[in-house]
Amino acid sequence: MGKMVIQILAAVAEAEQxxxxERTNEGRIAAMASGVKFGRKPHRQSDMVRELITQDAPEKTILEKTGVSRATFYRLKKRTRIEQIGVIREKTKR
Structure with missing residues (x-):
């Protein structure tokens, strides 16, 4: 008898989950449709850091000028390089 009650409660809990x-996903979709942005906010100096990276400025100079952390610098550097590779590949496809 006790096992059956536990199985019923487990089934109810699974259905509720x-x-x-479903409600969470519907809310997320509605928020995206209304223009809500998800994810991490960009660092306020990220545009300047990306520009300096494309100009091949030394790491130390970029860090001192912008005040971003090393982690932020390397994350932006990685993304900038990936975007540059994507642009280069698109140009070579034509």
Missing amino acids: ERIL
């Missing part, structure tokens, strides 16, 4: 996920 599925409903929560």
Whole structure:
């Protein structure tokens, strides 16, 4: 008898979890449709850092000029290089 009650409660909990996920996803989709931005906010100096990276400025200079952390610098450097590779590949496809 006790096992059956536990199985019923587990089934109810699983159904509730599925409903929560559905409502969460619906809310996320509605928010995206209304223009809500998700994810990390860009660093206020990120445009300047990216510009200096494309100009091949030394790392130390960029860090001192912008005041960003090393982690932010390397994250932006990686993204900038990936974007540059994508642009180069698009140009060579033509």
